[in-house]
Amino acid sequence: xxxxxxxxxxxxxxxxxxxxxxxxxxxxxxxxxxxxxxxxxxxxxxxxxxxxxxxxxxxxxxxxxxxxxxxxxxxxxxxxxxxxxxxxxxxxxxxxxxxxxxxxxxxxxxxxxxxxxxxxxxxxxxxxxxxxxxxxxxxxxxxxxxxxxxxxxxxxxxxxxxxxxxxxxxxxxxxxxxxxxxxxxxxxxxxxxxxxxxxxxxxxxxxxxxxxxxxxxxxxxxxxxxxxxxxxxxxxxxxxxxxxxxxxxxxxxxxxxxxx
Numbered sequence: 001x002x003x004x005x006x007x008x009x010x011x012x013x014x015x016x017x018x019x020x021x022x023x024x025x026x027x028x029x030x031x032x033x034x035x036x037x038x039x040x041x042x043x044x045x046x047x048x049x050x051x052x053x054x055x056x057x058x059x060x061x062x063x064x065x066x067x068x069x070x071x072x073x074x075x076x077x078x079x080x081x082x083x084x085x086x087x088x089x090x091x092x093x094x095x096x097x098x099x100x101x102x103x104x105x106x107x108x109x110x111x112x113x114x115x116x117x118x119x120x121x122x123x124x125x126x127x128x129x130x131x132x133x134x135x136x137x138x139x140x141x142x143x144x145x146x147x148x149x150x151x152x153x154x155x156x157x158x159x160x161x162x163x164x165x166x167x168x169x170x171x172x173x174x175x176x177x178x179x180x181x182x183x184x185x186x187x188x189x190x191x192x193x194x195x196x197x198x199x200x201x202x203x204x205x206x207x208x209x210x211x212x213x214x215x216x217x218x219x220x221x222x223x224x225x226x227x228x229x230x231x232x233x234x235x236x237x238x239x240x241x242x243x244x245x246x247x248x249x250x251x252x253x254x255x256x257x258x259x260x
Contacts, residue, residue, distance in 0.1 A: 029057035036072035089125035096122025
């Protein structure tokens, strides 16, 4: 009588460098992850739903991260493993993405040690998340690993292979704090172009508002008017006629209301 585990095909790496390597993250494999989980094996056999029936070399951590996942296809379990690793090491990955070696040098000893430890763990976690698996053989058939696509980040048509590199470039080239960039990147559908434009549009608005307030205040003092009244009127004029500058709107206010 065959055991249920006999239903599963052993995955064997085609190249020696991948022997005993976790297919999900590239660490040393100590376990075998069954795809689908053995408790669902009979379900897939009876229903003939699509299932891979692989014994996948796995490190202990990925093995336990996938313990409660019901996915029956290798590609699905790869996605789950990556998401679980990303979630577990989110803080370390954030530190690695945000901090650079030069910036760390300026910190005091204790904070510096903490950040460096986070950067090391974050870099390792990023490498595990990006690991693409390996070509393998199962039941005499060779398979290529095509489960992970190389993600490309664009900044005004310039390509970057990692979020960290893209973030560093955008931070230096466009003078935007990294934390703010990450926030705007998330808010704008993971698009650096929109994030950068949004930041500079807001900055331009802040500068414009300061200049507007200063001009309106000077005008109000000169002609003994209420500053809020002057600002509201100028904004109203500019809304109705977008070709007006602040100076033109103030001149219009003087001619139509004050000089009458």
